[in-house]
Amino acid sequence: MLSTISFFNILLPFLYIIVFSVYAFDFFSEKSKFTHSKRIFLFVTLIAHILYIIFRTVEFDHTPITSKFEIFSLLACSIAFSYFLLELLTDIRGTGTFILFFSVVFQVISSLFIEHNYQVPEVLRNRMLGIHVISALLGYSGFTISAVYGILFLILYKNLKTNKFGLIFNRLPSLEILEKLSFYSVLIGFILLSIAMIIGIIWLPSAFPNFRYSDPKLVGTFFVWFIYSLGIASKLIGKWYGRKVIIFSLSGFVLTMVSLILTSTLQNTFHSFY
Amino acid sequence: MDFVGITINHKTAPIEILELLHLSREEIIEFISHLKMNFKEGVILSTCNRTEIYSLMPNYNLDSNKIITSLLEFKKVENLNNEHFRKYFSCGAVKHLFSVAAGIDSLVIGDSQILGQVKEAYEISEDLNFSGSVIKRVFEAALKVGKRAIKETAIGEGAVTVSYAAVQVVEKIYSNLDKKSALIIGAGETGELAAVHLRDKGIGKISISNRTIERAEKLAEKVKGGIIPFPSLKEHLHNYDIIISATSAENLIIHYEDLAAAVKKRKGQPIVIMDIAIPRDVDPKVKEIDSVFYHDMESLKVIVDQNIQKRKNEIPKIESIIMEEMQNFFAWYNTLEIVPVIKSLRNFFDSIREDELEKIKHKVTPEDFNKIEDMTRRMIGRLLHNPTIKLRQLAEQGINPDDIANHSFLIKELFSLDNKTNGTEGNKKEKN
Missing domain, CATH: 1.20.120 (Four Helix Bundle (Hemerythrin (Met), subunit A))
Structure with a gap:
């Protein structure tokens, strides 16, 4: 399980960077190649992130809220998830670049500095x-x-x-x-x-x-x-x-x-x- | 190819001459009956910006002056300089027609109406039995080019008139126009265009105000709107989310104070002012009010120019589509020459086979005869398979029509097929 968590920890920043790049390309380019498919990139990234959170919760026996960097990862996921819901509900697809930028920043920082924490105060469990x-x-x-x-x-x-x-x-x-x-x-x-x-x-x-x-x-x-x-x-x-x-x-x-x-x-x- | 096109359009002649030669639907029908005396097929396209005649010339006679003379006689126009006409032949005529259908030859590049006008022109010819297989195929290909241009490129995108640009800006401020109200001041051509655009976009409520009440009523009826009496205009400003002013008034109609009062009554709800009049109808100072979005001709012209440039940038893509469709068309056209040759070649081989079978028919048992018949049929099929495929490929891919003619000639000579050619399409093409 620990190796899977490590793998996801490396994978997630790349996934967020790809999603951000696709949204940015679609915004700045006149060709709009990814207008419909970019949502799929975001969906896949969110699934990977949710799996990562579940794996961490199971492996370390606590919700990943015990350090700043666990919080950052949760924040990245919640921003992307909120935007995904908003895009689904309103079908307005041209603003993702500006929102997902925050997910990229939070996840990159989180993945760089996060530690595997088995020992946490009981209240945090x-x-x-x-x-x-x-x-x-x-x-x-x-x-x-x-x-x-x-x-x-x-x-x-x-x-x-x-x-x-x-x-x-x-x-x-x-x-x-x-x-x-x-x-x-x-x-x-x-x-x-x-x-x-x-x-x-x-x-x-x-x-x-x-x-x-x-x-x-x-x-x-x-x-x-x-x-x-x-x-x-x-x-x-x-x-x-x-x-x-x-x-x-x-x-x-x-x-x-x-x-x-x-x-x-x-x-x-x-x-x-x- | 004996396809000819003559055109007089916005690039070749001033509007006064174009008006002289414009043909209404009824005139086109009448003119076709005149043309039928000398020409077998043709299509006449006449719009505000062009009058064009496409025809297949009899006996490969490519002198199109006869068509021009017929047109001038029909419209009773004398002393018109021949330089105002452009003449296109064969590939050139097909390419010109495709460019027209795609909208890249229009006064407003990417004009969306021209495709429908080309279609209508062809349908008139078809209804009057003035179009044969070649004309049919050329115009089907032209309509395909036009549809592909719209679907595969951005040639028709973006506002290219000030009235439409005004509506485009409005859409950047409000999301649902069906819940908004608009006031059009001035029932002239520009005001009418803006009103029609807004109606087409589903505006919730529209009112017209004009000095001459009759004109206001006429436009209001057209766009299913209400009327605001011009003298009491200022009292109603606060009731509208969008105000488009396009009058020919010499002085300002709406002053800063009028709008400031309206905004106050609207409790800060935004109000969009489109001043598309020259000189201005609205005091430009109103743009200083926080919830007022004011745009005039100058600013809207920026959008129009940007969109025209974007459309121009699409022309290379359209030209590739035109080239593709020209290749497809000429691939088909070239087969007209080769299909009768293939058919007579096969007939020739079949007749030899049948002759030889006849000779042995009574010398073998019926079972053996059937076997021999099957075998010879397969043999002829296999012998002619490659030549047939190669000839078709040559016709479909051949750029040079001489190649096809040379190959056809060689085959006819080798097998003495001259008197055996019986392809109907080929004969039809010869006649044309």
Whole structure:
């Protein structure tokens, strides 16, 4: 099993690079040779990645969330998986290059530095923690994808305002679609982050004796959740449109990143395992 | 090959002359009955940008001036310079027809209407029994070229008119036009084109506003839209997601303040303004408003120029398709010469076989006779297999028609087949 895991660990970055290259080629080339087949490349890569995660879980007897590099691999998979679902549901195929770039980066770093970890604290073997972390990661993937669509929206918006009709104008879907994709990604991310938070609030106090609600990571996550809930409410109830919603979403993403970086560097948290 | 094509088109003559020689469907029908007196087959294609006549000349007489004279007489046009006409013969005529059908000879490269017009022209000839097997095959091949050009290249892609470019930009802002509303200001040709494009794209609601209410009503009826009275235009701006203005007004119709007020009423919902009028109808300052997308002739022309260039880049691909289809056509055409020769060669061998069988018919038992008959049939088949295949290959792949003629001649001479040729298609071709 260990040799299979090692094999997949080497294979996955290459698969992601191939998928990314195919999507990039399709975006930048006028010939559109891979418009239909590129999804198959992504599907195969995702299957390989899911198998890799299952093998690791079985072999090391814990969900692969026990180190930064295991988390990176999960993040790569969840971003690619979220994008795959979005592409299947909307049939919009021209934006994969910008999203899958993140999967490539996370998986390459993960594969380079990941270690085979048999010895981990008992709490990290808990299945509830696994669900908590995976749903949080999927939530953050949603926010990342939303931010990418937000940036693409702003680029196309600027192109349209300044009468630039080049590659971006020809290849990207309409502003309205980019706005919708960004909003749906935020919505899905928000729901998954909410699930992660609910599990955390219910389960963490019993698992960690030093649990406290004033923990910086909890406060930071709640702050991010609150900002996104405001944005979603403004869109749904306040009927916000276009650039205003996108800028709000991007601000949310920046806050998420700042919050994650700050809380990860703070030492006085029970919520740090690595 | 005695196929001839004459053309007068946008490249060879000014529009006034093209208009003089344009033939309506009824005129084409009448003109064909005139041509039938001197020509056996032909097709007449007449559009806004070209009038062309294709014909098979009798007795290999390639003097096409007779066709031009007939056309000028029919249209009662005098003193027209012959230089306005281009004449094509044989391969050249086929190639020109294929280029026309593929849209690369059109005024707007990749024009999507021309293929239908070529098809219609051929159908008129067919209905009037003015097309034979060669014309039929040439035009079938031309239609195939046109279809392949559309399917295999990007010759018809992208907007090449300002009105269509405006719609293309609108589609980059809104995803579902069926849920959007559009206001067309100006019911002239450009406004009409934009309205028709939007209707074809399935716009949810469309309204027309024009100084002359009758013209607005006419266009509204055409696109199944409503009417906004021109004097109260500004009060309705906020109700529309798309505003296309194409009037001939000397001054601005929509000012910055008008649109700022409309945007306020729309609570930030985006509004697209396409100002395709010269001089402008809308104050260009409106583009400073956050949720307003303003485009004028200048910016839309950028898209049109880009798309025209892209279409031009497709021409080499189309030319390869034309070459392929020309090879296929001439492969078929060349077999017209060789098929009767093969047939008479086989008849000649069969007659010898039958003669010899007749001589021994009463000298052998019926069972033996059957065996000999089978054996000789197989023998003749095997003897003629290779020559038949080689002759067909020569006809299908032969670039030089002289090669085919020389081989045919040699076989006819060797076996004295001159009086035995009985291929109907060959005779038909000779007559043509």
